[in-house]
Amino acid sequence: MAKKLTPVLAGQEGLSRRGFLNFSAITGCSAFAASKMSFAQDLIAKAEAGQLGEEELYELAKAENTLYSACLNCNTGCGIKVKVIDGVAVKIDGNPYNPFTLNPHLPMTESLDRAARVDSGICPKGQAGHTGAYDPWRIRKVLKRTGKRGEGKWQSIPFAQAMDEIANGGKLFAHVPGEESRVVTGMKEIWSLRDPKVFAAMSEDVELIRKKKLTVAQFKTKHAANLHHLIDPEHPDFGPKNNQFVYMWGRKKGGRAEFDARFTGAFGTANTHGHTTVCQGSLYFASKAISEQYVGDSCADAYPYGIKALFSYMGAPTYSLPAGQTQIEALTNLDRIPLYFASDITIGTTSMYADYIIPDLHYMERWEFMGSHPNMPVKVQPVRQPVIASPNEVVTVFGEEQPLSIEAVWLGLAERLGLPGFGKDAFGPGQDLRRPDDFYLRMVANVAHDGKESVPDASDKDLEIFLKGRKHLPKSVFNVNRWQAICGASWKKVVYVLNHGGRFDTQEASFKGDMVANKWGKQVNLYQEKTWKAKDAFTGKHFFGLARFVPIVNVMGEEPTAFMKGHDLHLVTQRDVRMTKSRTIANSYLSSHMPENAIIIHTSDAKRLGLRKGQKVKVVSATNPKGEYDLKNGKTKAMIGKVLPTETIRPGIVTFTLGHGHWATGAADMTVDGTVIKGDPKRGGGIHANAAMWIDPYLKNTCMIDKVGGSVSFYDTRVKLVKVKA
């Protein structure tokens, strides 16, 4: 056994060295995870400094202290092995069973003992993942705003109270000056149309209206008894009032996708919107996905109809979207978004505008199924699973204790609404859905049994390793009797999959000679008929069926030539392997390694503009001549950064790496339960210049789009750099 390590108090060497400013203020506020984390912070600091004792180092190589999961510091989802001492994740490496990180990877038949001694490669962000889990700015209790949206004033409230208020509505913010008499519609009222038969009959008849086989008048006569469920009986195609609940998310993978859809499907809203191509440019989607970039602005315009409630999960559109400041304007509009609740692990750059923030689990504390990528020849299903305990408050839903999470939100609302498909006998007699593992363990069992052959049972020795490896997890997360009961006869196969961090085919089975065995089974079209058949909703013209260059245009198809005048540099974005996402700033390894980014231009441009390395400049464009984010709380965030001249960029181009320049997520002061929590200025270091990106001159409140790829426009804006006096 490892010797017991003594927890340290905040302010001792391990913490101050990583610059956790004002840690004592945070630890004093029970709404923040820091109040629970000083032990973990110290242990990581020792590992980071190479100060783990011999016994502890040996412990890191033991199978029982090695838990396999999947990273989420970017969307690649590499397999990870998390090395845990006394319940603390002290080091992360790659999972050698997972071909994402090792070529050739170890077969699943290789012993857990041997695999524990093989560390495969992952990037710096993956290795820093646990520092995000132990981020002192993580919240652990439900926060409800006590000031205006975005003002940074909060109180912690019981989860049950938050769920009751969101479900029932009422004068929820009577304590906020100006909102004394504002009545918020609750989810119970928004869930208007509940009868599935009526739902189906109305949907079928809306289709007939679209096909001009039924008139609106005939529809109204036929459905007279249920017209009160519609948003607008004159426009049955808008659907039921249920659609006035909008759910939007950023990064979401298999498992959570199905869990969420179970709720939104039973609730009957059509308004579930992912972030599509926001973080990755026009890689995947076309045409249809364009509409999803407009969620916030559409809400603010009440177009085509107004909404009543918005729920956001793991997304930061105010930060990540081009012209994200337009999203801030939308989110602070109480008339157009009367209720906004968010799932987040910190008070983030978008969730700071919410009415309620419900803490979510870090990716090392929860479940997901990462799937694969098209470039992966091996058949894989990496499984993300809880490997460390969460600092989040433990709450009770459907009679079951569980740490706060997005699943707890769905379950808590489902319980109050009486939504079908949740609670007792949700999956059939004796099969309940009261907690996340009810859902996800069944998915793991599906993985175990998928394909021609099921995986083998875990051996007695492997079962012992499995149980020893989870002894640090609280009963609210891992309870062997409960897990075994959920899995039934599949229990030992589930253990086998979880012991390896997923299911992975062998290298040998993935190739037939020099050909891949798992071929892309569909036709690859150079001419995309489906894309051509779709029509641009704004211009009525067909999209392009073949790849071609199209200059940036507004939604009406006009080039914004006036925007270019006087702006001599072409703005594009890029990534550095040490940062890349809005969430990666919460990883102290990364932020200490790369405290800020730069404004990168060619040396010839620097010379032409009279700029030197390190000189501060502001990024301005035709649609943002002030060069700043208006945070709509009396504050602004200027887009000022330091110049970095280089020969590695084309003349005429200016760029910055993503992940810096935050105005929340630990970067700003806030008040929680009357205590001022000081932000760390380092968390706001560097520049984020998305607000310079063009606003569509026709729509006027949203960014421009790349009509070929269906993404927002990241690579088209022209800007100029304005010197800032030191």
Ligand code: SF4
């Ligand atoms: S952050 Fe790095 S280790 Fe994690 S998924 Fe992405 S590439 Fe893999």
